[in-house]
Amino acid sequence: MKNGAVVRIIVLMAVLAAFILVSGICSQQLIRGDSEKLEKGIDAIQDGIRSGKWDNASDTLNSISSDWVNIKKTWSALIDHEEIDSIDITFTRLKALLEAKDISSALSEAAALRRLVTHIPEREKPSLENLF
Template identity: 30%
Template sequence: MMGMALLLALLLVFSFYTYFQVSQISEELTSTLDKLEQRIEEDQWEESTHLIENLQDKWERAILWWNPLMDHREIDQLDHAFIRLARLVNIEQKEDALVEVSLTRRMVHRIKDREKPILSNIF
């Protein structure tokens, strides 16, 4: 009985720690996406390019955490969204880049919500 309690405690601690990491990474990505959206709206393409580089660095760190823990299809879709976004910024396609920022932000939020340690996500 003591072993089961210890196992359950470890599982809970790991779940909350994982969610904390996912949440923190999601907030960093979202914050950068918000800044990027503002720079694109203002046609500040050089600054947008720098933010894309920053976003790609954050995404590479996020993959290290998220890949072993999450659905790989979602990770791949988000990866493709970041690639499309980078290209749209590079060719200065304002409207398409703004749409892609919104879609990418939504995907990040969805991943974060799916990792919440609540009953509806467990069952």
């Protein structure tokens, strides 16, 4: 190989590595931002349940459910589909519990949903633990 070809290969590999690094950072930021948005909504739902404002809690759930439909499209390319399915199921159960006005079960399900949503950025964060 000529020196020019070696240099081109090295530059190409460096550009590819930089692209992979930048896309990983961008996807992590996207997941974290989406998770925080959902988390705020879930917190508002929990506050509504605790204060007996079931209509507010239901309205907030409907709002973040529509946000979730859009977020899910992006996340499905980035994370495990089982986690997405778990979040979908938890949204469905929480909606039913809000309609039934079951305080303790609704709070429990909202807490489970919050944990599922906040767990994903933690799990997807680059770390030695995730690499090995």
